[in-house]
Amino acid sequence: MGSNPLKAMNATLTNYAISGIISLMKISVVRLPDAITRGILNFIYPPRCQMCGKGLDLFSGKVLCETCYNTIRSGPHPEYNACKTGTYYFDASYSVCPYEGVIRECVHNFKYKGRFAAESLFKELMIGFAEKYIDMLRFDWLIPVPLHRVKQRQRAFNQSAVLGACLSERFKVPMLSGNLSRIRPGEPQMMLPKARRLNDIKGSFKIKNPDPLKGKAVLLVDDVFTTGATVNECSKVIKEAGAGLVEVFTLARSA
Numbered sequence: 224m225g226s227n228p229l230k231a232m233n234a235t236l237t238n239y240a241i242s243g244i245i246s247l248m249k250i251s252v253v254r255l256p257d258a259i260t261r262g263i264l265n266f267i268y269p270p271r272c273q274m275c276g277k278g279l280d281l282f283s284g285k286v287l288c289e290t291c292y293n294t295i296r297s298g299p300h301p302e303y304n305a306c307k308t309g310t311y312y313f314d315a316s317y318s319v320c321p322y323e324g325v326i327r328e329c330v331h332n333f334k335y336k337g338r339f340a341a342e343s344l345f346k347e348l349m350i351g352f353a354e355k356y357i358d359m360l361r362f363d364w365l366i367p368v369p370l371h372r373v374k375q376r377q378r379a380f381n382q383s384a385v386l387g388a389c390l391s392e393r394f395k396v397p398m399l400s401g402n403l404s405r406i407r408p409g410e411p412q413m414m415l416p417k418a419r420r421l422n423d424i425k426g427s428f429k430i431k432n433p434d435p436l437k438g439k440a441v442l443l444v445d446d447v448f449t450t451g452a453t454v455n456e457c458s459k460v461i462k463e464a465g466a467g468l469v470e471v472f473t474l475a476r477s478a
């Protein structure tokens with residue numbers, strides 16, 4: 224796809240710098256609205272495609288050029304969304320696209336280099352997919368997969384909660400935050416061999432108050448579905464708290 228690693232790195236650093244400056248402006252005495260701040264910053268640091276570094280239209284609000292955007296294979300992938308009965312605690316799962324290429328790069332940037340960069344892209348992809356393929360109105364709650372408090376502090380935000388908030392705003396399904404919590408930090412799932420992932424995650428999550436979940440339909444939201452071990456463990460405790468239905472919606476899924 225003709226990506227230039229140097230340019231892409233430069234673009235990433237620029238986005239990182241912009242996020243930092245926006246954060247500084249937010250806590251400074253002069254509180255400018257985000258749109259104005261970004262407008263000013265776009266003149267200082269013209270926006271570039273996060274993948275290939277190509278310059279983007281100043282006011283498009285996009286994070287990818289058209290060529291890179293078009294490589295995203297979003298849509299219903301039956302092999303991802305099928306759910307064998309008895310295999311998992313959740314009743315169904317949906318993912319917008321495979322965890323590859325452009326999306327992989329953007330998720331990494333989003334998680335580790337500041338949320339500003341790809342939030343709008345993920346919002347657009349998840350809402351677009353949900354509008355077409357998920358009956359959102361049947362859910363009573365959206366629950367983002369929580370981070371352990373230590374990791375949350377390091378990262379300053381929970382990427383799943385950001386995605387959950389976008390869906391909640393669009394579909395008017397309330398978010399239940401702070402009830403499902405991660406009580407054991409665990410190692411990053413991607414670093415562990417497959418066999419250890421399921422064991423490592425056991426007992427990592429807890430429901431503080433089961434009352435709001437009794438008989439309810441829940442949509443769990445996360446950024447990436449890797450082996451399903453994390454969302455499965457969350458689904459287990461949500462079901463044990465009395466929920467009648469738990470489905471899972473992630474931005475991406477690794478094969």
Ligand SMILES: [Zn+2]
Nearest residue numbers: 272275288291
């Ligand atoms: Zn590009």
